[in-house]
Amino acid sequence: MYPLNAxxxxxxxxxxxxxxxxxxxxxxxxxxxxxxxxxxEVAEEQEENPEQLLSRESIYETPPSIMVTNTTMLEYMLIRHKDAPITDKEGANKSYGTRAFTGNPLILND
Incomplete structure (x- = not known):
């Protein structure tokens, strides 16, 4: 397993x-x-653990109070349009084509 994921x-x-x-x-x-x-893909485990969002689909729909990620995924969240629901309810910044993280606490593990 990749150390950051570990x-x-x-x-x-x-x-x-x-x-x-x-x-x-x-x-x-x-x-x-x-x-x-x-x-x-995670239906059974999700039912057993309602405190954890286990799929990207769930994370996009209702971003969690706490998110743990690594710097690579943080970069993706800030540049990929499909990740816009996580980082900013308003989506892309019209002037610069970027997003700022305006959501809940984010824990980086690097």
Whole structure:
């Protein structure tokens, strides 16, 4: 496994423990190259862990309160149009064609 992803994945159980008591009101996501694309791919695990968003589809629809990612994925979030729902509800900056992260806390693990 790529070391950055290993560091991200190492936080999963800790974040689940911290957020479990909120019954899905505070949610987190581990966003890296291994994150599944559709809800269908993670349906069973998602039902067991409502505090964690497990698919990109879910993350795009309702960005989590806490997101753990690496610098590569952060760069993608800031430049890829399909990631606009994560970084900025307004989407691309009309003047510069870029986006700024205006959402919830973001944890970088590098």
């Amino acid at each position: 560091l991200i994945n190492s936080q999963q159980e800790r974040l689940r423990a911290w957020t479990k008591g909120y019954k899905g009101k505070i949610r987190f996501a581990l966003y890296n190259g291994e994150t599944k694309h559709t809800r269908y």
